[in-house]
Structure formats: C-alpha cells, structure tokens
Amino acid sequence: MISIDGIPAGFREEDLFTGVSIPSNRELIRIFNDVEIAEQLGSRMNRTIRYYGKSIIEIHDDMIKVLF
Secondary structure: OEEOOOOOOOOOHHHHHOOOOOOOOHHHHHHHHHOOOOOOOOOOHHHHHHHHOHHHEEEOOOOEEEOO
C-alpha cells in the first residue's frame, strides 16, 4: 500500500509510530477499514507495528509505503 502524500505538515515520524492520526488519504482509510485493520482512525497503528514491526513502513518525503 502506498500513500502518495508523505507525512502531513507539522506531523513528525515519531507521531506516526505512537498512534497520532491526521488523515490525509481517505481512500487508504477506507481500505484499512475494509480489511478490518483499522477500528477507528489511528487506533490500530500501535497494534500493527507491534505485530509486523516498524520495518514494514517506509517513509519518504512524498509517500509512505506499507508492505504487508
């Protein structure tokens, strides 16, 4: 999955890994809800990282890539 946005302005990489959520890609949110890996906005990030580890997430200036 790729989010073509990168991290929103004012958001830090550390925020992503602590479950802070600023929606920037509504379609990605819908997909996560459809495959039942998101209960509420940002609520599963900590669980996902605990299960898969941070290595599944690549953060670039213009995109965030999550590899399952």
